[in-house]
Amino acid sequence: MEITVQGFSEKSLRPEVGRLHATVQAEANTKDDVLAKVTAVVTAFGDELRRLEALDEPPLREVVVRPITTSSWRPVNRGKMQPPIFTANASAQADFTDFAALADIAAAFGATDHLNLTYVEWRLTDETRLAVEAQCVAAAVLAAKDRAATMAKAAGAGDVRFLSVADPGLLGDRSARDLAYGAPASAGLMRSKSAMDVQGIEIAPEDITVSVTVQARFSADEA
Known part of the structure; x- marks a missing residue:
């Protein structure tokens, strides 16, 4: 499977x-x-x-x-x-x-x-951005494995094994590209902008969200 x-x-x-x-x-x-x-x-x-x-x-x-x-x-x-x-x-x-x-x-x-x-x-500084992206990549891969394991268990199959892992749309089949459509970028960094008025501004830094999406293919032995 x-x-x-x-x-x-x-x-x-x-x-x-x-x-x-x-x-x-x-x-x-x-x-x-x-x-x-x-x-x-x-x-x-x-x-x-x-x-x-x-x-x-x-x-x-x-x-x-x-x-x-x-x-x-x-x-x-x-x-x-x-x-x-x-x-x-x-x-x-x-x-x-x-x-x-x-x-x-x-x-x-x-x-x-x-x-x-x-x-x-x-x-974010470049150093922080790269470090956080690496953390998110690792967490996204683990999330993919957990999801695959849940599917395998529900289907009555055994443990899952990685076959491939990639950024969205790079696994080479249409279904994977469709799955990625509309999803966050593989390594997205949301930067916020704060508008000003002519009298100066109220400095209100907004949180920056780093997001990562991966796709993975697994095999699992059928029961």
């Missing part, structure tokens, strides 16, 4: 990193004016992030400030082309491990003209 089953495991943890995403955007009648506006904000915001990064015990890591880009467009009023409007944009992100410092930055810069603190992405 062959038995094909699916095993699932998940674990929820408190986030270790809050990745702050921010954008800077402005418009002006000349390219020089719009560049001056955006450059001033990017410089002030970036300098503060780098100051924190340089502390002996930094509350953040991996600061990324992307270059300023510009564009222009010409509005039309009553069928007549108007003088061009110039736009400048930039973006930045920083990974905070100290959420109180993240709240301080949001409060200090939340109402800054042309700066939009878009959201916080709650994450």
Whole structure:
């Protein structure tokens, strides 16, 4: 007898990193004016992030400030082309491990003209994510074996033996793919986002769930 089953495991943890995403955007009648506006904000915001990064015990890591880009467009009023409007944009992100410092930055810069603190992405460190995924894989395989053993017992068969184990849809038959349809990813990591308002944000880290699904095929001696 062959038995094909699916095993699932998940674990929820408190986030270790809050990745702050921010954008800077402005418009002006000349390219020089719009560049001056955006450059001033990017410089002030970036300098503060780098100051924190340089502390002996930094509350953040991996600061990324992307270059300023510009564009222009010409509005039309009553069928007549108007003088061009110039736009400048930039973006930045920083990974905070100290959420109180993240709240301080949001409060200090939340109402800054042309700066939009878009959201916080709650994450795990790579080391933690890989370790938890490994734990979930092991638990999912055991769950698959337990399920197969229950089926074998109900069918009056003997002990089950592994024939193969794989991520969903990789056992090579249609029934396995159908079983996996709509199931969680083989190693899924749910990251949550926290919205902000212009006055700063309330830092409320949400749990991150790591989930793993496997499929396994077993043999069992029929009674």
